[in-house]
Amino acid sequence: MDFRRQLSAELPVLRRFARALTGDPALADDLVQDCLERAMLKSHLYDPSRPLRAWLFTMLRNLHISGLRRSGRATVVKTVDDLVDGEGAVPPEQEQRLAAGSVSEALERLSPQHREVIVLVGLEEMSYRDVSEILGVPVGTVMSRLSRAREQMRQLLEDRGHTGLRRVK
Amino acid sequence: MTNEPNDHMEDWALHAYADGELSSEQRHEVEARLARDPEAARKVADWKRQRALLKSAFDGVLGEPVPPQLAATLRQRAAPSSVSPWLAMAAAMLLLLFGGLGGWFLKGGTLPVMEADLGRQALEAHSVFAVEVRHPVEVPGSDSDHLQAWLSKRVGTAFTVPDLTEQGYALLGGRLLAGNDGAAAMLMYEDHEGQRLSVLLSTPGTDVETALKVEEQGKLIACTWQDGKLAVAVVGEMAREPMMVLAKAVYEKLEG
Numbered sequence: 532m533d534f535r536r537q538l539s540a541e542l543p544v545l546r547r548f549a550r551a552l553t554g555d556p557a558l559a560d561d562l563v564q565d566c567l568e569r570a571m572l573k574s575h576l577y578d579p580s581r582p583l584r585a586w587l588f589t590m591l592r593n594l595h596i597s598g599l600r601r602s603g604r605a606t607v608v609k610t611v612d613d614l615v616d617g618e619g620a621v622p623p624e625q626e627q628r629l630a631a632g633s634v635s636e637a638l639e640r641l642s643p644q645h646r647e648v649i650v651l652v653g654l655e656e657m658s659y660r661d662v663s664e665i666l667g668v669p670v671g672t673v674m675s676r677l678s679r680a681r682e683q684m685r686q687l688l689e690d691r692g693h694t695g696l697r698r699v700k
Numbered sequence: 701m702t703n704e705p706n707d708h709m710e711d712w713a714l715h716a717y718a719d720g721e722l723s724s725e726q727r728h729e730v731e732a733r734l735a736r737d738p739e740a741a742r743k744v745a746d747w748k749r750q751r752a753l754l755k756s757a758f759d760g761v762l763g764e765p766v767p768p769q770l771a772a773t774l775r776q777r778a779a780p781s782s783v784s785p786w787l788a789m790a791a792a793m794l795l796l797l798f799g800g801l802g803g804w805f806l807k808g809g810t811l812p813v814m815e816a817d818l819g820r821q822a823l824e825a826h827s828v829f830a831v832e833v834r835h836p837v838e839v840p841g842s843d844s845d846h847l848q849a850w851l852s853k854r855v856g857t858a859f860t861v862p863d864l865t866e867q868g869y870a871l872l873g874g875r876l877l878a879g880n881d882g883a884a885a886m887l888m889y890e891d892h893e894g895q896r897l898s899v900l901l902s903t904p905g906t907d908v909e910t911a912l913k914v915e916e917q918g919k920l921i922a923c924t925w926q927d928g929k930l931a932v933a934v935v936g937e938m939a940r941e942p943m944m945v946l947a948k949a950v951y952e953k954l955e956g
Contacts (some may be wrong), residue, residue, distance in 0.1 A: 634753040
């Protein structure tokens with residue numbers, strides 16, 4: 532019943548989600564803080580029959596998106612469905628930066644809409660249905676984004692593998 | 701990018717399999733396919749590896765101690781607010797209903813000039829905008845998240861847009877006004893008969909809790925108070941009693 536206790540139980544997972552979404556510990560915790568404040572302010576709007584985690588993820592994700600908009604990276608975010616195929620979205624300057632990159636660097640190179648879907652499904656293990664509600668898009672869209680995100684991820688990780696091999700030589 | 705459209709379609713079943721989205725029957729079908737299709741098996745194995753990598757990169761966060769500022773945020777509102785201005789408000793209501801004083805009930809004994817201004821301002825704003833049939837608001841109530849974020853930001857303090865559905869009022873939306881103390885937010889509601897109610901919110905720059913004040917102007921009635929940084933006025937064309945009920949609802953819901 533105690534809402535604050537429930538929030539606090541979700542805190543570790545919320546922080547993990549924010550960390551993976553932003554790739555930046557300080558930024559992630561700022562986001563979590565905004566999210567907690569908002570959650571407490573809007574607690575009366577929370578429908579207890581729905582999972583609290585999905586509600587919090589939705590809020591945090593929306594705060595993150597509006598943060599990206601403010602910092603002028605909105606072009607990538609805006610209508611996701613415009614990004615039919617190819618989904619460029621990885622700025623060229625980042626292209627060179629992936630040296631012996633880790634999975635988090637690969638994640639950072641995905642477009643925000645690919646990153647969020649792969650984080651929600653792959654890391655947070657949310658169901659497609661929950662993800663569709665969190666992102667506000669149909670399940671079919673979740674799946675096609677997921678498919679593209681995983682393919683890009685595979686290529687990025689492969690590139691990274693090659694770099695590693697060359698180094699070893 | 702190298703996938704043929706058909707592969708793509710079939711891949712969906714593979715993804716759904718890898719993510720545990722399939723029924724057991726569907727699962728068996730996919731497993732049969734994996735046994736005879738090494739390319740499909742490779743993909744599924746690859747996604748599993750991605751998942752393991754993601755987990756290894758971020759699961760560490762789960763074990764980290766909670767940063768103090770987050771713990772503080774969670775505690776911050778845990779303490780119930782020390783004074784309930786609503787008590788004072790209820791007392792004011794009694795005075796109004798039975799005392800016939802028709803006016804003030806002040807906790808501090810000083811007259812908050814701001815509040816008087818706010819009441820006037822709110823009455824004026826209501827008379828201007830409540831009659832607007834087509835453009836009563838700038839941002840429609842259907843976009844209430846945006847409305848709330850935008851107005852909270854402009855007014856300078858976070859608040860919850862009160863939901864007055866139970867009281868029979870639907871949110872039409874809101875607009876930004878130039879108040880005496882900077883930006884003021886105006887929320888507009890409407891009942892099923894088209895009667896409008898407006899809520900004006902501003903931050904006069906003080907942090908006090910005042911009791912309720914009622915002002916009347918023609919057929920209009922305004923209830924004003926300040927709770928912390930937020931000064932509030934509720935205005936509508938109605939008798940005192942229903943206005944009191946609405947003001948109480950707004951008061952409670954703004955707190956969130």
